[in-house]
Amino acid sequence: MTSRDAILRRIAAALADVPADESPDDVPVPRDYRRSHTSPGGDLVALFTERVRDYRATVTHAGRAGLAATLAAVLTTRGVRNLALPDGFPSGLIPPGDWQWHREPLDVPSLDALDGTLTLAAAGIAITGTLVLDAGPGQGRRALTLVPDYHLCVIRADQFAADVPDALARLDPSRPLTFISGPSATSDIELDRVEGVHGPRVLDVVIADPSDTPREQP
Amino acid sequence: MTAPTDRGVVWLGSPTFPDAARTALLDTQLRANLKRATTTIRAKRHAAATELDDWEALRDSAAAIKRRTARHLGRYLVQLEQTVTAAGGIVHWAGDAAEANRIVTDLIRETGETEVVKVKSMVTQEIGLNEHLLDAGITAYETDLAELIVQLGDDRPSHILVPAIHRNRTEIRDIFAAEMGRWGRPAPEDLTDDPAELAEAARQHLRHKFLTAKVAVSGANFAVADTGTLVVVESEGNGRMCLTLPETLITVMGVEKVVPTWSDLEVFLQLLPRSATGERMNPYTSTWTGITDGDGPSRFHLVLLDNGRTDTLADTVGREALACIRCSACLNVCPVFERTGGHAYGSVYPGPIGAVLTPQLAGIDRAATLPFASTLCGACYDACPVKIDIPALLAHLRAGVVESERARRRLPTAEAMTMTAAATVLGSPALFDAAQKAGSLGSRAIARDGRIGRLPGPLRGWSATRDTPALPAESFRSWWRKNRDSDR
Numbered sequence: 001m002t003s004r005d006a007i008l009r010r011i012a013a014a015l016a017d018v019p020a021d022e023s024p025d026d027v028p029v030p031r032d033y034r035r036s037h038t039s040p041g042g043d044l045v046a047l048f049t050e051r052v053r054d055y056r057a058t059v060t061h062a063g064r065a066g067l068a069a070t071l072a073a074v075l076t077t078r079g080v081r082n083l084a085l086p087d088g089f090p091s092g093l094i095p096p097g098d099w100q101w102h103r104e105p106l107d108v109p110s111l112d113a114l115d116g117t118l119t120l121a122a123a124g125i126a127i128t129g130t131l132v133l134d135a136g137p138g139q140g141r142r143a144l145t146l147v148p149d150y151h152l153c154v155i156r157a158d159q160f161a162a163d164v165p166d167a168l169a170r171l172d173p174s175r176p177l178t179f180i181s182g183p184s185a186t187s188d189i190e191l192d193r194v195e196g197v198h199g200p201r202v203l204d205v206v207i208a209d210p211s212d213t214p215r216e217q218p
Numbered sequence: 219m220t221a222p223t224d225r226g227v228v229w230l231g232s233p234t235f236p237d238a239a240r241t242a243l244l245d246t247q248l249r250a251n252l253k254r255a256t257t258t259i260r261a262k263r264h265a266a267a268t269e270l271d272d273w274e275a276l277r278d279s280a281a282a283i284k285r286r287t288a289r290h291l292g293r294y295l296v297q298l299e300q301t302v303t304a305a306g307g308i309v310h311w312a313g314d315a316a317e318a319n320r321i322v323t324d325l326i327r328e329t330g331e332t333e334v335v336k337v338k339s340m341v342t343q344e345i346g347l348n349e350h351l352l353d354a355g356i357t358a359y360e361t362d363l364a365e366l367i368v369q370l371g372d373d374r375p376s377h378i379l380v381p382a383i384h385r386n387r388t389e390i391r392d393i394f395a396a397e398m399g400r401w402g403r404p405a406p407e408d409l410t411d412d413p414a415e416l417a418e419a420a421r422q423h424l425r426h427k428f429l430t431a432k433v434a435v436s437g438a439n440f441a442v443a444d445t446g447t448l449v450v451v452e453s454e455g456n457g458r459m460c461l462t463l464p465e466t467l468i469t470v471m472g473v474e475k476v477v478p479t480w481s482d483l484e485v486f487l488q489l490l491p492r493s494a495t496g497e498r499m500n501p502y503t504s505t506w507t508g509i510t511d512g513d514g515p516s517r518f519h520l521v522l523l524d525n526g527r528t529d530t531l532a533d534t535v536g537r538e539a540l541a542c543i544r545c546s547a548c549l550n551v552c553p554v555f556e557r558t559g560g561h562a563y564g565s566v567y568p569g570p571i572g573a574v575l576t577p578q579l580a581g582i583d584r585a586a587t588l589p590f591a592s593t594l595c596g597a598c599y600d601a602c603p604v605k606i607d608i609p610a611l612l613a614h615l616r617a618g619v620v621e622s623e624r625a626r627r628r629l630p631t632a633e634a635m636t637m638t639a640a641a642t643v644l645g646s647p648a649l650f651d652a653a654q655k656a657g658s659l660g661s662r663a664i665a666r667d668g669r670i671g672r673l674p675g676p677l678r679g680w681s682a683t684r685d686t687p688a689l690p691a692e693s694f695r696s697w698w699r700k701n702r703d704s705d706r
Binding site for chain 1: 251254255256258259270271272275276278279282283285286289290291292293295296305311312313317361362363364367380382383386387390413414416417418420421424425428429442445447453454455456458459461462463473478480481483484485487488495497498499500501502503504505506507510512513514522524528529531532534537
């Protein structure tokens with residue numbers, strides 16, 4: 001007998017108390033929790049901004065017209081020069097200025113030599129201050145947002161889900177997904193949080209408003 | 219049921235819990251480290267949990283999803299096997315620790331590599347994978363910061379989430395300074411005990427390993443049956459490194475980690491980070507389904523491990539322990555764990571959940587003192603995000619230990635004889651009266667200032683750590699008899 005058959009047989013024997021005609025749906029699962037912890041009509045962008053700042057990520061708001069200039073300003077502040085640019089990143093959003101953009105194919109040593117990466121996102125979660133990347137256009141392979149030490153992520157204001165259930169419903173699990181809540185961190189020394197371990201140590205987020213004028217920086 | 223084969227889980231040669239606890243309690247540095255860490259995390263967990271006003275509804279839902287999964291485990295595992303295979307993964311089944319170790323070793327040998335990077339994983343600790351690989355000439359590098367501290371210090375993990383919780387920052391600095399050079403890049407000469415500097419030293423030490431590793435071994439927090447998706451929840455980015463950069467990924471998971479549907483994750487991804495590190499969300503969660511062309515490993519193996527889980531499932535009460543999502547909240551709130559630390563439990567799974575999981579996974583005779591390593595105060599049950607009634611399971615397992623003892627011995631234990639005698643005395647008013655009178659005389663004869671201290675012989679176990687008040691000269695029953703009669 002294979003181990004597979006042996007294990008499945010032991011499971012069946014262990015569950016002798018479960019009636020043969022019981023189906024999974026016969027085991028009730030209450031779903032009385034909230035679909036969202038936001039207040040109705042709440043401002044998801046403002047909530048996300050507050051929450052992601054708790055993780056010591058920075059957030060900047062930009063209108064559609066000033067978006068590329070805002071990205072240039074953030075990059076200038078950080079002093080990064082060599083950046084990975086994922087396939088499918090909109091050319092109109094590439095900030096004007098003196099940056100070296102590195103496109104695929106990029107092997108690991110090349111990625112390690114870069115200062116950072118500029119990407120889009122697949123979704124955001126307001127309650128938890130989370131960005132989700134699904135390796136779609138403008139987001140790149142997972143390694144692009146992992147190996148370089150700096151990540152600048154652009155997300156549209158209409159990409160925010162209020163809470164975790166809504167976000168999971170929007171995402172496609174067949175794609176490799178990365179949920180990012182601030183820069184890398186550890187609680188392994190005396191259970192106190194320290195930012196900056198193996199993943200990017202700095203995370204900047206730029207939120208693109210659909211209108212031409214940015215909201216006031218909160 | 220055959221006797222358990224060697225399943226790992228417990229450390230051979232460990233003292234029993236009472237003996238180990240007595241030693242641990244004398245270690246004032248250990249107690250200070252544990253008190254500091256558990257106090258910090260308790261406050262954070264409480265704040266993160268109470269921020270959600272439907273926390274109890276989430277717990278109820280999580281417990282029910284786990285109940286549904288356990289009652290139909292075979293069906294979900296077969297479904298998971300189908301979905302993972304359809305997405306390009308290869309599924310293996312391992313009956314016990316030895317078989318899982320053999321499978322993983324063979325898979326690594328097929329790649330021709332002699333080094334692997336590892337994501338922190340309880341299940342590979344359970345089966346003793348690193349030690350097995352070392353015997354096979356393969357070096358496994360732990361990449362989680364706390365696991366690294368344990369590995370460099372040639373130490374054992376003492377906590378599920380933070381295996382180096384017994385170490386403070388100064389001890390960690392000393393370990394890094396002394397040991398990093400033996401495993402790879404040494405620590406900087408001027409390393410201080412600032413946690414940010416220690417994290418930076420770990421980053422530098424492991425970076426080359428991450429960037430050049432060809433094989434990674436991971437555990438899994440969840441595996442989704444209907445989509446074939448694996449989930450790893452982490453903080454440092456070491457998980458992402460291991461899951462993304464190598465060519466071959468080998469994931470070992472206990473069969474109980476499967477969840478039915480993708481949408482079930484919406485419950486666990488709210489409960490786990492808040493219960494574990496007290497954060498709204500952990501820094502990184504990675505999900506992957508089989509293999510993806512041009513992104514991440516090109517070979518993915520999933521090893522489904524039994525190793526005592528089907529035995530646990532066969533106990534209709536004890537099976538509730540399989541719902542555990544390894545958050546560690548029960549350890550952090552436990553007054554016993556806070557004082558003894560994790561090593562005293564002699565198991566990969568310490569604390570309250572360890573006291574109910576270890577005897578079930580390894581066999582009750584290998585961890586007979588653990589069900590008693592608790593005051594049954596119930597803090598663990600209140601903190602558990604999947605509502606495992608740990609005190610009830612402990613009581614259930616205590617009964618199992620007594621049964622097991624009785625079956626092994628031909629003569630009754632002193633405790634059993636005492637209980638039989640007590641039943642006779644308590645069942646007869648005349649005998650009870652006589653016993654009280656004898657006890658009153660006897661106890662006042664040996665008491666000092668109305669208290670009975672340390673006693674010799676079989677009573678030492680109880681009296682060594684507690685005083686007992688001497689019995690009063692007159693019992694309540696005798697007083698009542700006299701005074702009720704005089705009122706008439």
